[in-house]
Amino acid sequence: MQKFRLMTDCLDSHSELYPQKPAYIFLSEKLVTEEELTFAQLRIEARQFAGRLLETAQSGDRALLIFPAGLDFIIAFFGCLYAGVVAVPLCPPNKKRSQRTLQAIIDDCSPRLIITLKALSSSLQDQDHRESLSWLEMDDLRGRQQFTFLPDHLAVEAEDLAFIQYTSGSTSTPKGVMVTNANIVANQAMIRDAFSHDEASTVIGWVPHYHDQGLIGNIFQPMFVGATSVLMSPVTFMRWPLRWLQAISIYQAHTSGGPNFAFGACVKALEREPEIELDLSTWQVAFNGAEPIRNETMSEFQAAFQRFGFSREAVYPCYGLAECTLQASGGVRGTGMITLNVDRQALRDGKILPTDTASCQTLVGSGKALPGTRIEIVDPLTRKPRTPFEIGEIWIAGPHIARGYWNQDPLTAGTFANHLSGDIQPPYLRTGDLGFVHQGELYVTGRIKDMVIIRGKNYYPHDIEHNVSTAHHSLENSACAVFSLLDTEDKLIIVQEVRREWRKKIDGDEIISIIRQAVVLNSEITPHDIVLLMPGKLLKTSSGKVMRNAIRTQYIDKKLERWLG
Known part of the structure; x- marks a missing residue:
């Protein structure tokens, strides 16, 4: 079995072994092929883009990759890998909060440039804080018949930083996880062996490309084994x-x-x-x-x-x-x-x-x-x-553990550099x-961080949330947040979305009573307050995780968009 040092080594090898085989297929909403890249095509386009990239940036510079679902992102990412430019994949901002998050990430990692598409570029450049950044528009570059080739002398090492994965922020503000080329290859080998993948193992994916599961699992893993990856927009799945x-x-x-x-x-x-x-x-x-x-x-x-x-x-x-x-x-x-x-x-x-x-x-x-x-x-x-049968914190070690958090040395030391008591x-x-x-x-x-403590007893919020969401068919699944507040006594707060098709049909007092009964019956605890939210108003990360801390802040600040049926 061939061993690879870099993900670009995989692409180089597979473009020789399977030049005309589809590496990536992107499907439209109707599941018709919208775009396709063979291994040979991807290698040519990624290396050409890497050469263009090095006219603006140097190895080690950070580049924000802001793309909608599609294959342009993949060309840009592999171009960054070839050039040694550190990719920072991000969700396209569309609301005030996500725009604030984007600015926080820009302030944190000091990128040299932003790589995106024309349609996004105009809206992003409307923000006055981005004037100092260089811009590359992928669709404009791909449309030109101008070729800038990658220098042969460029050396990218396994221990070099490959990309920065900003965490979703489900429990805190986003942090930039520094992932090296060696980390990626080590985890890819683990996944290949665990899933029994080979070049015939077609993978279907809809999870966003800027999410670690979408990038490492649905984009990199098929490339690692020479298989075809068939991708679709997360919006298609949601609808x-x-x-x-x-x-x-x-x-x-x-x-x-x-x-x-x-x-x-x-x-x-x-x-x-x-x-x-x-x-x-x-x-x-x-x-x-x-x-x-x-x-x-x-x-x-x-x-x-x-x-x-x-x-x-x-x-x-x-x-x-x-x-x-x-x-x-x-x-x-x-x-x-x-x-x-x-x-x-x-x-x-x-x-x-x-x-x-x-x-x-x-x-x-x-x-x-x-x-x-x-x-x-x-x-x-x-x-x-x-000891066995005791719950504790999960600690992990291995070659796939990232280098740390970008620009946060104390947090890196506290998170990534831990030893068991007496262990070397x-x-x-x-x-x-x-x-x-x-x-x-x-x-x-x-x-x-999410544990709910009421009168000295521990409760797992996801268990209570599941009991709430399933208490009545008018309540949206996976759209509940449970947290505690400490006043003169511990208080359990429940925030739950109403399903869109039921928002005009239910008696709010009755639903709140049903929720309260479900929580008392299953968890033996009485909620202090139960808030019903308008459909789609519960804060979640880009990967669908409930943002309990942010919702708690909204509750305290009285900024929740309550259902007023």
Whole structure:
């Protein structure tokens, strides 16, 4: 098996082995090929763009890549890799908040230039704080018959910085994770082996390209093995979830996946369109990379799509984060989900008590540590490993752990340079996530920063949020935020979106009463306040994670857009 030093080595090799094979296909809303790049075409265009890039920038300079869904981003990114320019992929800003985030990122990483398209360039340059930056418009450059070739003497090293992945900011302001070429290649080898990928393993993806799952999983992994990547806009998925599965059916995909909510959205879409025709028999790796992964969601998905050839063994729970490039753990392909029933009260106390009583909670495992990865469950205060059946912070070590956070040395030291008490092993990454390992399987239970503490007891917000969203069919799934406030006593606050089609049909007092009953019944806690929001008004990151801290601030500042039915 060939070993690669850089992702550009993969492209160089595959353009010789499979010059006319499609490397990337981008689909329109109607699942028609909108654009296609063969391995040979991509190599030529990326190297030409790298030469043009070096007329404006030098190796090591940062370049913001701001693109809508499509293949221009991929040419630009590989051009940056060839040139040694550090790519910074970002979500196109469209609201005041995202524009403020963009300015904060510009201030943080001091980019030399912005690479984008004409349509975005005009709106971005309207912002007066961007006058000092150089601009490259990809569609303008690709339309010209002018070729600037990459210098032969340019040397890009494995330990050089490849790109900066700004974290989603679900729990804090975005931070720039510094990912090296060596980090990428190490994680790609892990994913290839875990998913059993080869050059015939077509991958279908809709997760945004500026998200680590979309970039590392759906764009880089197919390139690493010489497979075809079929991409579609996340907007297409959001509007018509079943078109994701139709693409899998049409292209006979080996691998595709997304966050937990995506599988639930497909189940609901099938109820509206039960006569759809699908063939999911080739889908061998249906990865679910969210935490927590819900047993109910995946069981419902298996039951709903079994008649289309979907195999329950294809379900592939996994876990990762940008700070370890992408993936840290995953199941054994072909074994499906591994679950564990535990006592609810013990779980709140930070302990694991396996049980099969009626009141148990079912947890889904996120697989075992990938080869070359070490995972420890650690007491975050004493830095000592937790004993079996105790919950602690998840610590990770391995060659895919990123270099740190850009321009934040103290935070880098506190997050990336940790040692177990009395241990001289290489340092660990502190993930901020809570979990435990049982029989080698990692179970992720929540995030330290998101824990809700009421009268000294710990509650996982995602459990309460799930109980709220499922309490009544007028409430939007995956659109709830739970947090606590400390006044004279601890107070539980619940913020929940109303579904668009129900916003004029419900009795708000009745729905709030139903929510309160559900929380008391399942969590044995009485909410202090329950807020119903207008549809689409719950703050989320670009990857769909609920921004609990930001919503908490909105609540305190009385800025929530309440439903007033």
